[in-house]
Amino acid sequence: MTNPYGQQQPYGQQQPGYGPPSGGMPAPYGQPAPYGQPAPYGAPGGMPGGGDINAIKDYKGWAIGCIFLFWIIAIFAIMKSNEVNTYKMQGNYAAAADASKSTKTLCLIATIIGGVGCLLSIVWIIFAVVLATSASTYSCYGSYC
Template structure:
């Protein structure tokens, strides 16, 4: 609808037909209002859906990092929470970057935790092997001199 058509609205002919793409026709007796900033003008099609789906928040990596190496779970949670904030603000690139950062921090935390777990297991195996070897090479206690003379 052009501005001239809005201005020359005739009240006697009834309300105008509903504009395509909008649920409710304008109120009777009033010309349609201008759309809010950022919305398409009356008569145009509805705005297209975003071409991509919302990226994953990768919060699973943050949760896994809590159990393996918690210091890196903190930035992973922060970036995972930023994904929704950026997406709903219309910042698709920021949401995708936050998703990648959350996955990266979480994955690094899981890898570091897994490596530390393996190193701790190896350390305990070495300690127990040394203890077992030392216990095996101890002299027989019956060969010690008695503290009480007989």
């Protein structure tokens, strides 16, 4: 083999600076990392939940249910829930976990606002009914009003 400078290299030897990286080879995708070493980024062992893809929840049912509580925030929660599934399919488990956490936060906010709104509506209806029944009615007979 001839290098760019015209010097011959013995067959089977590599030029200095080339070859496998120092510190050993990283574990191939899908293989567990050797004991005591962190799993490579993007490998199933490096994701939250210890490698179980179902450990990252998408909260889609809760997000859809929030439409009846506070629909403005619920729409964003549904979009974040869809992002969780997209990131899981791409293998980007860190982004999927972040989107899952955002979905849970949005659903919690929509539930609290919707619950308080329902409670205030019930109190307002009770107040209106009590006010309507306690109002006395006057009737006029002839010229006596």
